Amino acid sequence: MLKLEHFVILCVSLFMGGCSATNQLTMGAVEPARVSIPNEVTKIGIINRSIPSEGNKTIDKLDQILSLEGLRLDKEGANAAVTGLYDELTRDDRFESVALLESTELERKGLGVFPAALNWETVGAICEANDVEVLFSLELYDTDTQIDYATAMVEIPNNLGIKASVPGHKVTLNTLIKSGWRIYDPLTKSILDEWLTNDRVTSHGQGINPVRAVEAVIGRKEAVMQQSTYGGNNYASSIRPRSKRIAREYFVKGTDNFVTAKRRAQTGDWDGAAQLWTKDLDHPKAKVAGRANYNMAISNEINGNLEKAMDLASKSYSDYNNKVALRYLNQLRNRLAEKEELHRQLSR
Numbered sequence: 249m250l251k252l253e254h255f256v257i258l259c260v261s262l263f264m265g266g267c268s269a270t271n272q273l274t275m276g277a278v279e280p281a282r283v284s285i286p287n288e289v290t291k292i293g294i295i296n297r298s299i300p301s302e303g304n305k306t307i308d309k310l311d312q313i314l315s316l317e318g319l320r321l322d323k324e325g326a327n328a329a330v331t332g333l334y335d336e337l338t339r340d341d342r343f344e345s346v347a348l349l350e351s352t353e354l355e356r357k358g359l360g361v362f363p364a365a366l367n368w369e370t371v372g373a374i375c376e377a378n379d380v381e382v383l384f385s386l387e388l389y390d391t392d393t394q395i396d397y398a399t400a401m402v403e404i405p406n407n408l409g410i411k412a413s414v415p416g417h418k419v420t421l422n423t424l425i426k427s428g429w430r431i432y433d434p435l436t437k438s439i440l441d442e443w444l445t446n447d448r449v450t451s452h453g454q455g456i457n458p459v460r461a462v463e464a465v466i467g468r469k470e471a472v473m474q475q476s477t478y479g480g481n482n483y484a485s486s487i488r489p490r491s492k493r494i495a496r497e498y499f500v501k502g503t504d505n506f507v508t509a510k511r512r513a514q515t516g517d518w519d520g521a522a523q524l525w526t527k528d529l530d531h532p533k534a535k536v537a538g539r540a541n542y543n544m545a546i547s548n549e550i551n552g553n554l555e556k557a558m559d560l561a562s563k564s565y566s567d568y569n570n571k572v573a574l575r576y577l578n579q580l581r582n583r584l585a586e587k588e589e590l591h592r593q594l595s596r
Contacts, residue, residue, distance in 0.1 A: 278590060287593075322390060322391050384430075423448065505525065557580055565577060
């Protein structure tokens with residue numbers, strides 16, 4: 249006799265594995281760049297306006313003994329961010345040249361907020377003197393380290409080289425990295441982008457007293473440099489279109505055509521699946537017709553025909569009350585807007 253708990257498990261398994269009316273697919277798409285740089289721009293200049301803030305060097309007396317990196321962390325981190333930006337921009341074939349420019353007279357102490365933007369006379373003079381067309385600027389860079397202590401048993405080697413557990417301290421260093429960027433276009437006298445990021449690096453150490461615990465933290469500087477370089481890389485990538493994967497649901501139940509189409513879709517034969525879905529576009533049952541129109545919208549999106557996909561998704565909802573199609577229609581509108589923006593970016 250089938251026990252009750254076994255019966256429940258069987259029903260749940262059937263529901264999860266065999267009762268779903270849809271399957272999921274993923275497809276590739278390209279989204280437009282977050283920041284649009286005019287296509288005619290081929291020469292880029294980069295300046296670093298940030299210098300270390302004096303405030304975050306007096307957070308705690310123990311900050312002075314975070315090895316030798318403490319007093320130089322902001323300056324070196326800013327240089328790492330600018331270098332990361334430079335390295336990534338030089339990989340972009342659209343630019344003939346990318347130049348790191350000296351900007352000592354433009355530096356501003358880091359206060360954790362954007363400084364006033366450069367005036368256009370200054371921007372124009374910099375670009376003309378260095379033969380560049382658009383100016384990328386690291387406007388601010390600050391690191392702020394918070395130190396947390398806890399008493400605990402720690403292991404230290406004794407005179408014989410054997411580790412022994414003694415009362416001591418554990419320390420956690422949380423370093424907040426704040427960086428801000430602007431992109432100046434002197435031709436149109438417009439700031440193409442203003443972007444602020446906050447990243448965090450966490451380090452741990454232990455010792456017989458708080459000072460020793462802080463001294464035991466290793467790799468903090470390297471982690472901050474690595475994160476800052478990545479931040480520069482990432483900012484450079486914001487001017488390029490990006491590939492992405494998008495998920496869609498399609499119906500696999502309705503008529504025998506859906507069952508066969510499911511197998512064709514699973515083998516990658518989406519055109520073959522579409523041939524079967526087409527047969528049910530005018531099915532006498534509204535539910536089936538709605539699913540067929542929806543699936544044909546998916547098929548057209550796969551083939552890049554977003555306008556036709558929108559027509560079919562709209563019909564699936566308006567004529568057959570397929571509520572899934574309404575959500576899908578909004579996704580298609582977003583994709584079409586992205587496609588149009590991408591076209592504008594590539595044709596500028």
